[in-house]
Amino acid sequence: MNPEPTTLLQGTLDLLILKSLVSGELHGLGISRRVQLITSGTFLVKPGSLFPALHRMEEEGWISSFWGDSENNRRAKYYRLTKTGRKQLEEETKRWGRISWAIAQALGAS
Amino acid sequence: MPLFVRLQSFLRNMFSSRRVDTDLDQEVRSHLEMLTEENMRAGMIPEEAQRAARIELGGVEQVKEQVREERIGNWLQSVFADCRFALRQLRKSPAFTAVAILTLALGIGANAVIFSLVNTFLLRPLPIFHPEKIYAIHQGKQNDSSYAQSLSYPNYRDLRDRNQVLSGMAVFRFDPMSLSHYGNNERVWGYLVSANYFDVLGVRPFLGRTFLAEEEGAHNAHPVVVMSYACWRRRFGGDASVVGKPVTINSRTFTVVGVAPPEFGGTESVFAPEFWVPSMMQEWIESWSGLEGRGNGSWFGIGRLRTGVTPQQATAQLDSIAEQLGREYPDINKGMTLRLTPPGLVDPNLRSAVIAFTGALMLTVALLLTIACTNLASLLLARAAQRHKEIAVRMAIGATRTRLMRQLLTESLLLSVIGAGLGLLLGAFLMRLAQASIPSTDFALTLDLRTDWRVVGFVTALALLTGIGFGLVPAFYAGRSDLVIALQDDLARSRRRMRLRSVLVTMQVALSSVLLIAAGLTVRSLQHTKDLGPGFDPDHALTLSVDLGLQGYNEQKGQVFYRQLGERVRALPGMQAAGWIRSLPLGLDDSSTGVYPDGHPAPRGEEMPSAYYESTSPGYFAAMGIPLLAGRDFAQSDTTKSPRVAIVNQTLAQRFWPGESPIGKRLHSGNTGEATLEVVGIAKNGKYQSLGEIPTMAIYYPISQLYPTSAALVVRTNVDAAAALGSIRDEVGKLDPNLPVYEAKTLGEHMNLPLFPLHAGAVAVGSFGLLAMILAAVGIYGVMAYSVAQRTQEIGIRMALGARSLDVWLMVLRQGFLLVVVGMVCGLFASVALSKVVASLLYGVSATDPLSFVLCSLLLAAVALIACFFPARRATRVDPVVAIKCL
Secondary structure (H helix, E strand, O other): OOOOOOOOOOOHHHHHHHHHOOOOOEEHHHHHHHHHHHOOOOOOOOHHHHHHHHHHHHHHOOEEEEEEEOOOOOEEEEEEEOHHHHHHHHHHHHHHHHHHHHHHHHHHHO | OHHHHHHHHHHHHHHOHHHHHHHHHHHHHHHHHHHHHHHHHOOOOHHHHHHHHHHHHOOHHHHHHHHHHHOOOHHHHHHHHHHHHHHHHHHHOHHHHHHHHHHHHHHHHHHHHHHHHHHHHHHOOOOOOOHHHEEEEEEEEOOEEEEEEOEOHHHHHHHHHHOOOEEEEEEEEEEEEEEEEOOEEEEEEEEEEOOOHHHHHOOOOOEEOOOOHHHHOOOOOOOEEEEOHHHHHHHHOOOHHHOOOEEEEOOEEEEEEEEOOOOOOOOOOOEOOOEEEEHHHHHHHHOOOOOOOOOOOOEEEEEEEOOOOOHHHHHHHHHHHHHHHHHHOHHHHOOEEEEEEOOOOOOHHHHHHHHHHHHHHHHHHHHHHHHHHHHHHHHHHHHHHHOHHHHHHHHHOOOOHHHHHHHHHHHHHHHHHHHHHHHHHHHHHHHHHHHHHOOOOOOOEOOOOOOOHHHHHHHHHHHHHHHHHHHHHHHHHHHOOOHHHHHHHOHHHHHHHHHHHHHHHHHHHHHHHHHHHHHHHHHHHHHHHHHHOOOOOOOOEEEEEEEOOOOOOOHHHHHHHHHHHHHHHHHOOOEEEEEEEOOOOOOOOOOEEEEEEOOOOOOOHHHOOEEEEEEEOOOHHHHHOOOEEEEOOOOOOOOOOOOOEEEEEHHHHHHHOOOOOOOOOEEEEHHHOOOOEEEEEEEOOOOOOOOOOOOOOEEEEEOOOOOOOEEEEEEEEOOOHHHHHHHHHHHHHHHOOOOOEEEEEEHHHHOHHHHHHHHHHHHHHHHHHHHHHHHHHHHHHHHHHHHHHHOHHHHHHHHHOOOOHHHHHHHHHHHHHHHHHHHHHHHHHHHHHHHHHHHOOOOOOOOOOHHHHHHHHHHHHHHHHHHHHHHHHHHHOOOHHHHHHOO
16 A cells, blocks of 8 residues: 555645546445555545545535445445535646646646 | 535534534545445455455545535524633633723723713714814914914904805804703803804704804894703703793893704804804993904814815915905904814814824833733733643644634634723723712812724723733644643743743732832822812811803992892801802912012012912801901901001011011002001911912902902801802802802812812822732733742642642742742832922822832732732642642
8 A cells, every 4th residue: 555645736626536436325434445446556645634624625615514324334424526526627627637747747847 | 605605604604513514524424434344355355354444535524524624604603602612611710800990991981981081072073074174273483483372353354354275164262151941040151252253063953943143243232142952851851842942041031043053053062052152242241342352362263174275275374364454454463373273172282292192192002912921922922831731632633723723813812802892891981980080179170081993992902902911822832733842842941031021920920019109109299288288178178169240240339249149148057157259269269469568669571579369258267267467457457448457377477577577567569559558467387379389479468449340259167068059059149149159169079179180199009000000910920820830740740749839839929929029028128219309299298108119019919928829728638649740
């Protein structure tokens, strides 16, 4: 496992969480593991950052939550994308594309 | 849409916070359990799996706190929580809370009172249309920037008609009037105003109308008045049908045309007029008219700037008109300029004096508040040192540094807000007291120290400022991860700071000792003044005044009135003596004249000896209780036809005829023309203008030979004052039913006026002294408490090594008393040094009066002892075991 993963850029965490929820609803741990998976272990989202972000995004209306049963029949809180959340993901993706292109350009130029 | 979602979240967070919280708790716990299961699946044993899960999670409470901080409305909710918690904390230590709130209430209350003065005199705008465009207009001199004189009516007319910078210009004049109403006659105050006065100010009548343009026309053609709202309520019972009705002023009939709005009382902040009369009626109000004399500078001007015109532009144009007027009337107007100043304080030079005076007061109270804040800061620091365990525990369970600082700031802000609230109440109470203590004068003086939104705003700002000011340092310290270590880390720095605080407290003790001694001296001086006496006997005597001039009396009729009323009053049962004087001694009237003995050439200019003079009737000296040491009193046989006579006091007699009897000697005086006067009596010395004056020469003329148009009757009687005044009023009514009586009171009440500066001084210095003492006590307490808190371990070790509690008592008290003694010695030296300055203000008391010094020092020492007592007691209660464990 990658011991000290890269520090997340402001806003990147939101983007990754939104992305992880595209394929369907997940609980907190599920989101954490999925982010780890889709970033090939580069980003490990700790509960201390995950939960504040989840609750903030829920208050923004990007995701909604409900209580359900986990794969081991344990009660867990699940999150799913809302319509606003999908829109937000599109925008964030575009924005991120622009940023990474610009950064790459900048680094390549010098 | 997102806004709606956010609002929903906000409301949920606010109102179902418990459910939101349990939800969060369950979520984090289930997360922890799932992590454990995951670890077990990976092959860990249960204990190890749980441990690893906890490490990854990083603490249930911390995660929950982090989520809470992200929530919408968290800020507001945490403010509520902080306030609740702060209140609980403050309730837990009532002594600290009471001391802190009291200190703040006193400090902020003092600021509120002084600010109200500033507000009344300088800040509060007039309740009129666009008050910022109104300026007072005075005449100045080209080479004297501080010169200010009122305008003459012809000059006013020219300035008004020739300028293009003012949309209107009006003038006014203060005047007493005698009002006869429902059988009551009273002397009241009002304004003579140009007819455009209300229009220039933009004041609309509450009832009826204001003045019309034609009322500026012919002299004495429009006897109309507008009355003030207060006058209308008090004298006319708020009767709306008063408009159009007649009212008798100076025995002439005027018609009421309107009532001014409630908030409007003219343009001057300390004057409350009852009537406004058009200027063209001057002759009816003042028995003469100076309206057409260009040299009669007696009208106060006000003007409204046109839109877009600056005061500088206006002054420039008015000055050029003044220059024209100087060419047209060189005898009178040469070198004339004009001065535009903010209105409200009659004389423009008074304004700068008021600014300087209130500025000095503001600085003083601001300094007091700063001291109070410094003291509170060290109190809070001591408290924080005592609370370090609580703070450490709260940090351990997840409180962040900023969160803690915010909590501590909330506590200090809560203190300052409560303190400010109390301070505001205290201030309002003190202002009411101040208003009630202003001695009654004949002039319609008013002091409107309202607590308006400006005062409330100022106090709120002070509360926030002080709350943050004294809370910031302790809050900053609390933010350190371990307070005790933090405090020990920079022991050297904290020692230095401790020394600074000790110096500050010592200075406070010195300051309060100086102020207390000054207050003590003032009080003693007040006692002495009463013993020393004004040269007459203020007990069992009363006085009332009449203004015959306003009533249209000529001299002949007036002389008859004075004589008849005197005889009638003397005939009443219980009246021992009665006599007239033009104006009572120690009043506001200040008259002096040049005198020199017969047989010498008249001294010139500055050389002319000056004496206080009065006109009195037979019986005056007996009524006042002033002994006649030789010769006789005036008599009915002294008339305009008999030789001119005078009575002089001892000082005059000794100066002009040392060692000789003055009776039968002759002298000249400035205000009796060519005639020589024969001295027929010698009166005991007295005080004439102020209680503190050096012996002054005085000369009395008989009223039959120097007629005053208004005079005060003095009556000596054993009858109850109210009853006696009532029966004297009846006699006045029998002689002239329309004549108003004013300033009817006992001579003792009359003495309130000359004693007022001393009373006010004693109260002011005394309250500043008490305030300073309380602050110093809080300062001593704060420094001692902090020092004890810092030395807890040391004290614990001492006790473990065998120090008895008496030793600890002595150790702490010695340290505290060192501060006090040094401060008091400094204060005593300063007081003695200052005593030379103070000596001139004290009557009959040595400026180093031992009683004042000893009593004030004892008081201060006692208070300081109490302030040291509580920290010392805490020190003796240190448990050695606990104290050493903390090492």
